[in-house]
Each structure stands twice: as C-alpha cells, then as structure tokens.
Amino acid sequence: MSAEAREAKPLGAVIIGAGFAGIGMGIALRREGLQDFLIVERAQDVGGVWRDNRYPGAACDVPSHLYSFSFEPNPDWSHVFSAQPEIAAYLQLCARKYQLLPHIRFGTAVQSARYDEAQDLWQVSLSDGSVLQSRLLISGVGQLSRPALPRIEGIDSFAGRSFHSAQWDEHYPLEGKRVAVIGTGASAIQFIPEIARQAKQLKIFQRSPAWMMPRHDRAYSEGEKRRFRQWPWLMRLYRLGIYLRYESRALAFTRFKSLMKLVVEIPYRATLKREIADPVLREKLLPDYPIGCKRLLLSDNYLETMTRANVQLLTQGIRRLTPQGVETTDGQVHEVDAIVYGTGFAATEFLAPMSISGRDGQDLNTVWRQGAMAYLGLTVPGFPNFFMLYGPNTNLGHNSIVYMLESQIAHVLRCIRRMREVSASAIDTQAATYRHYNAHIQKRLAGTVWNGCKSWYVDANGHNSTNWPGFTLSYRWLTRHGSLRPYRFSSIDARQAGSLRVAAPQNVLERASAALMRGILRSVFRPLIGPPFAPRVQRAVVDALVLAMPGRSGAQISQRSVAGRPVEILQAPGTAPRQAILYLHGGAFCLGSPRTHRSITTHLAAESGMAVWVPDYRLAPEHPCPAAVEDALACVQAMNEQGFPCERIVIAGDSAGGALTLEVALRLRDAGQRPAGLAMISPVTDAQLRGETLATHAGEDPMLRIGWLRQGLDWYLGRGGARPALIDQDFRGLPPMLIQVGSQEILLSDSLRLSERARAAGVEVRCELHEARWHVFHLQAFYLRSAVDAIAGIAAFARRVTASDT
Secondary structure, eight states: OOHHHHHHSOEEEEEEOOSHHHHHHHHHHHHTTOOOEEEEESSSSSOTHHHHOOOTTOBOSSOTTTSSOTTSOOTTOSBSSOBHHHHHHHHHHHHHHTTOGGGEEESOOEEEEEEETTTTEEEEEETTSOEEEEEEEEEOOOSSOSBOOOOOTTTTTOOSEEEEGGGOOTTSOOTTOEEEEEOOSTTHHHHHHHHHTTOSEEEEEOSSOOOEEOOOOOBOOHHHHHHHHHOHHHHHHHHHHHHHHHHTTHIIIIIOTTHHIIIIIHHHHHHHHHHOOOHHHHHHTSOOSOTTSSOOEEOSSHHHHTTSTTEEEEOSOEEEEOSSEEEETTSOEEEOSEEEEOOOBOTTSTTTTOEEEOGGGOBHHHHTTTOOOOBTTTBOTTOTTEEETTOTTOBOSSSOHHHHHHHHHHHHHHHHHHHHHTTOSEEEEOHHHHHHHHHHHHHHHTTSTTSSSOOTTBOTTSOBOSBOOSOHHHHHHHHHHSOSTTEEEEEEOTTSTTEEEEOOOOSHHHHHHHHHHHHHIIIIIHHHSSTTSOHHHHHHHHHHHGGGSOOOTTOEEEEEEETTEEEEEEEOTTOOOSSEEEEEOOSTTTSOOTGGGHHHHHHHHHHHOSEEEEEOOOOTTTSOTTHHHHHHHHHHHHHHHTTOOGGGEEEEEETHHHHHHHHHHHHHHHTTOOOSEEEEESOOOOTTOOOTHHHHTTTTOSSOOHHHHHHHHHHHHOSSSOOOOGGGSOOTTOOOEEEEEETTSTTHHHHHHHHHHHHHTTOOEEEEEETTOOTTGGGGTTTOHHHHHHHHHHHHHHHHHHHTTO
C-alpha cells in the first residue's frame, strides 16, 4: 500500500515511534488481523532509545532474557546484560520477522495531532508536511526519548566539543583528551569507565552520588545458548526465574522500605570501604538521601574507575561554562577539550514537543499543567481514541518495562475488540474514574521510596508522574482482566450531525441492574404516575419511591430561601467553587422536589466541584405557567448576588426541568444575559406532542407514558388552545448545549429536533443518545454505572464551559 493511498483513506491506527513500544504494538495489530496502520518514525531505522544511545558501554540494566518480548525469546543473548548493539539488532530482527517495515514511514516526525469530533478521527500532521487521518492514535515515544541538557549559564559559550550521551559524537575521538563529564546518572556510570581508559584526564562533576548494587554481568557460554535453543521451555523457565527475582524487589520499593538498608545500604558501604581507600573520596560517593528515592544504579566497575590516576571526582557546584571549560563555585576554571552531558532525559515532559488537541480543542499540555497523569498510564478523558504506551506512572524501579508494555498493548487490543463488538467509533475515559485512579496512585506513591527527595521521577510541581507504585503483576491483571467500565464507547449518529450514540455497558452486573430497574419502573412507577390519579396521590408515590433512589454520600447540603421558595444548595466537601450549576428538577411540571432528585444532584456536585442550586419551584396545577420559570429566574438573580455571574452558571434540568432550562435561557438572552452553558436530560420541547417517538417508543420506555405527559402539560399550560412549543423558538445567541437522551424513550424526538434546530441557529450542541436507556435513567445512579457516567459527563461539560469564561 502506497503512502498516497494511506493518506487518501483514513487509517485504523497511527503509532508514534518504532522502539519497543511501537514495534510491539505493530506486531500485536498484525496478529489481530489489522493491517491498516502506520508507524511514524523520525529516524531512518527502528530501535528507539537503543538506536540512539550508542555511547561506549551502553547496555540494559535489566537481564536481556527478561528485557525482550515474551513471544520472541532470543536464545543467543551474549551476556546477562546485553549491550546496545545487540538490543538494537534484536528490534531490527523483530521488525523484519513480523513484516512491520512496510508499515513504517521513516524520516518524519509527528508535529501535532488534532481530534476531529465530527468524524471521530485524528488529524495527524507530520514534519514532511503531510497529514494523516486515523481512527486511533497510539504514542510509543516513552519517557526516555528526549535528552535533557542542564540549565547552566554559558552552556553555548564553550569552545570545545560538547554533546549529550544520547547523541554521542562517534566522529570525535576522546583518546588523549581532557574530558569533563557533567552528571552521574544511569548512562554516565556506564560510559565513564569506558572513556576513563581513553582520556588523558577525566573530570566528573557530580551533583549527588548514587546508591549502587553490583551488576553481576557475565557472558553466556555456548553450552547455555545451545540448551536455550534446544529446549525453549528451559529458556521460558529461566526468564520466569529472573522475573520473580526482580519482581520481589517491589516489596522494598513500595511496601517495606526498611529492606533497602539490608539489601542495598549495608552491601554498598562494605563495597565502598573495600574499593575506595581514600576516606574523602569515599565520603563523596556516599549518598545522603533515602535509598531508592533516586534511581538505583548497577555497576561492576564504576567505583574502581574512581581510583584511577587520571580521574577526578568534583562535587563543588558549577557556576558557569566558559570558552575554556567549567567554572565551579569556588572560582576555579577546569580547562577541558570536551564536555559530555550525562544528564538524563526529560522524563516528565511527556509527548513534548508534539501538540495533542482533543475534544473541544483542549490541549493536553494544558490539561497536564499540574502534572501528567493518565488512567492506567494509557488514556486521558477528552482525548478519545488516544493511547500512550509507557505513559505517566508506568515506569519501574525494579523490573522490565517490556513486561509493562506488553500489558499495555494487551489492554489497547481489549479496547479495540470492544469497539468492534459495540460498533463504536470512539472510546473515551470517564473523567471520574481518571481522577479517582490518579488520586489513588499518588496516595500509594507517598508511601514508596520515591517520595523523599528531588529526582527525575518528580516534575517541577512535586508531582510524581513517572513511577508505578506496585507490582507489575497487579498492573498486568488490571490491564488484561480489569473492567472496561471506565470507558465510554460511542459512535457518530449518521442520522444527525453532532450527535453521538453512547453504547450501553456490557458487563453482567450493569445489564442485570438495568433489567431490574426496567421491571420496577414498569410495574410500580409507570402505572401509578399520571391519569387517573390526582397530584396528591402521584406526589405521595414519588416521595415513597425516592427512598429507593439515594444520592451519593458526602455532599454538603444547605438550605436558603429565594423569593419565598426553598432552595437546596449542594457542594462537595472542601470545595470553594467559583462556578455554579442551577439544576431544575423534572416531574412533568407537577411532581418532584430537590429531595427527589438528589440521586442526580449529589453526583453532579461531587463530580463538578461546583455548587449546585436546586430550587423547590412552584408546581402545577396549583401554580401554572409561568410560576416555575419565575422561581428559576429569581434563583439566577440570587446566585448573581452571591458572586456567581451569569457567565459562570450552567443551567441544567431533566424532563420538564429541561424545558424550564431552555425557557429560562431564552428569557435571559432576551434580557441581555448569557449563562455559560445548558445541560438538558430528555427535555420536553414540544407541548403540541408532535414527536414521532411518542408513538414508536411507547412500548419501550418503562418510565414515561404519553398520558402522564399530556396531563402534566394540561396542568402547566392549560387545556385547549394553541400551546407554544419551545422547539419553534429562535435559538440564536444561546450558549453551548449538552443534551442527553435515552434511545428507548418517547421523548427522543424532542431531543433530536432540539439539537437540529439549535445547531441550525449557530449554537454549539452535543447530543448524546444513550443506547438501551430510558427517560431520565440518571435517577437510578445508585444502581447503574451508566447513569453515574452520564452525570459525570454533564459535570465535565459544566467545568469546560465555565472554565472558558473565568
């Protein structure tokens, strides 16, 4: 398939990078039978960091039999810890063997990617000027792909040769040269012993020493390699043994930090005493921070190198670089011919310098301004169809990242399969799950060895966005067997532009709960609500049933009076909201109260972080139109007086409350005011009852029957005469709208027509059609995860539209 053909037709997936992550993902897609993908690689060969890091002594610090794909074992590794050329060759072999080369475009990089909501496609702009369209965007760039140079005054003034270890200058020989090395991290302790044998003089500028363990590297004998080839089961068993040995180290990193003293500190102190006779040098090489807080390093010859006559370890700070060399804080200038930066990578600057824009144009770097985070290290809400391999909080301090990558790749495949099963064109993470998951990760990290000092694990805000705080086995279980409920699967509604069809969750518990709710509503609620019963009887039934539909615990509820009517104010504990939501409950204009809708409003307060005002507006038939609208407008005025200007208020409501939401917004517009947004759940928009689904869905909706709807409208608007229909109003100038409606309800037509009319008037509209759900299913949030997720979607909408005006 030619590049031109790929660009003419949307791809199934674009993968960024051809290192371990990109190659593993490509192989997995081919095994899944998916061929329409492209791997974009900025260099001219595969290999990622193992192609780029060609410094002397470059090798992996995880045994190669574990630092390799489980499906492609290599019996011919030369050493326990194989060197860079072998690992790069292994990746080249995998790319050829699994026929990935036709799927790779070399020599170009992804500059930006923008999600096109109208098509559920990513528009991926490349550095060669071409633009790709793809259903999925999968980043395989990892955390250690961008070299980090130190921020030192005069770094550009040095007249000699300088380079980063990840960009080694192979054309510049160091034999007989005076060389400075700045930094003593994982790369530096590998190349320092090598160049110390070449350089005339080697000066090492160390900011802080590292805790070390012996590497115990050795060559495999020909007999061992022959047995691995003859008996693959023996090689798998050997790999398992390495995995278990390394996995056990997680106990010390994440659970029992005191083990570090026994396993690392005591042996390291003994090694220092044995190999370093000079007490001053020995003191320089002894860390003063908790073990594991910074990366634990492996070496068999670094300490020995420190005793060489041509090697000097300097611990005074660097003031600046000069044309001649390095000036330290004591005023001494150390003249050198070359400087090698062993200062690591920008591990916390994920995806930089690429620009990634999701729904509503939100920029990923802006979303991450307080620290990078992702659900399972893979996904971020508001960025549908986007996965990151080796993303936030998936780095390891104790085991093989390739094992983690295989877990992540398996999870991406699970998501792809589910998308196929439910005919979805988009998958997005639920915002609530994303927040709760990452709060849990940070809480777990607080008890690990990585909490206690400044390191590359932690960003400028003190947020640890790199490490996984547990066992790799637990991560594998989560990715391979954990529920997919945290995701929302949707597709574009071909019948109407801008409308999404949200797939119903497929897990057994959700389906059983939904069936139970349908049965209860159909047998208890539907027969008793509406004619022939009087308002008093219907209200008594609703007051009784509300006990079975509790709200979310923890919300702070207060009361106040506005224009003589009670108003309930809910907010999450500890929040000081600057924005607010006015929620108008449903009930056919004749039923309901703030109490009956707490199953919605408590979740809304918790998920949005905003104050939710719920007026107990006057009900029909005792108080017909426009009493309810007047009460709602009075509440808006009271909110203004409490410091919530109209542009920081989202007006929301369900059913009849959705109609009131629209009516209030129209009146505010006519008065020169504009709320931040409108969120409507199954709104009643056509008082003339002209919607086709009133007839076609009458047998499907377990909650609402047309008799009750007609009765409520009669009580509210009066019998007979020409009733005004909201659907026929002029919607120009209204704020962004979110409409949520169930596929099984009789008011489906009202929502779809409202969406169409508002969009035609230039209003930003998102209409979500929730499959296999009924009228205001949100009320069953205590039982249905889909209801909780839908409410969380309203909360996310409210946060977005109010943030744009603050």
